Amino acid sequence: MTTQSLTDPLLAEIIATARHFYYQGWMVGTAGNLSVRLPNGGFWITASGRSKGELCKSDFVRIGPQGKVEHTSPGLKPSAETAIHQVIYKLFPEATSCYHVHSVEANLVSRFVQGDSLPLPPLEMLKGLGVWEENPKCSLPIFTNHLQVPRIATEIEERFTKALPEVPALLIRDHGITVWATSLESARNYIELVEYIFRYLVAARCAGI
Ligand SMILES: CSC[C@@H](O)[C@@H](O)C(=O)COP(=O)(O)O
Numbered sequence: 001m002t003t004q005s006l007t008d009p010l011l012a013e014i015i016a017t018a019r020h021f022y023y024q025g026w027m028v029g030t031a032g033n034l035s036v037r038l039p040n041g042g043f044w045i046t047a048s049g050r051s052k053g054e055l056c057k058s059d060f061v062r063i064g065p066q067g068k069v070e071h072t073s074p075g076l077k078p079s080a081e082t083a084i085h086q087v088i089y090k091l092f093p094e095a096t097s098c099y100h101v102h103s104v105e106a107n108l109v110s111r112f113v114q115g116d117s118l119p120l121p122p123l124e125m126l127k128g129l130g131v132w133e134e135n136p137k138c139s140l141p142i143f144t145n146h147l148q149v150p151r152i153a154t155e156i157e158e159r160f161t162k163a164l165p166e167v168p169a170l171l172i173r174d175h176g177i178t179v180w181a182t183s184l185e186s187a188r189n190y191i192e193l194v195e196y197i198f199r200y201l202v203a204a205r206c207a208g209i
């Protein structure tokens with residue numbers, strides 16, 4: 001199988017997912033970035049500053065296994081948040097996809113707590129994120145939105161090296177959610193599940209629960 005025949009369906013799936021997220025209002029104004037890992041350890045990632053509602057196959061940059069840009073098109077730069085995808089793939093060798101989106105609700109809930117963890121409500125939806133417990137008490141790690149993205153990546157690496165998160169997701173305060181998964185389909189589901197939980201948290205606060 002050639003690199004191209006391997007890559008084309010993956011990029012087509014990411015393009016469809018980005019369009020879906022865009023129409024949910026989670027990738028407006030070029031926000032967010034999506035990547036898929038290749039068997040050699042490199043990955044394709046969305047180029048920086050592209051409208052995520054109308055991506056095409058030339059809007060991706062390939063990062064090699066050593067972290068260098070291997071394939072790009074004229075005028076394209078890799079996502080400004082490539083360092084976060086890199087550290088996720090380093091920390092989670094089984095992950096083959098990493099998705100990051102910005103929603104209003106993610107930003108609201110990131111201010112519901114002052115500390116570095118957001119307690120998650122014990123919703124049935126947590127099973128979709130791999131939490132199979134009755135009345136689970138788990139939380140989502142929150143990171144500071146440093147201007148220098150590599151600093152965010154360093155803090156993710158330091159924290160997750162000490163203790164793995166309970167769910168395959170992290171929240172950057174006032175910024176958005178990042179998830180990782182073993183397939184593109186699972187990563188899409190994880191984004192949807194986490195965003196559902198965020199909507200629930202916002203609605204619960206409005207309802208005074
Ligand atoms: C709307 S600007 C958002 C960016 O600063 C960043 O947070 C983002 O998610 C998209 O950056 P990109 O470089 O296009 O991958």
Ligand SMILES: [Zn+2]
Binds near residue numbers: 032033101175
């Ligand atoms: Zn972002």
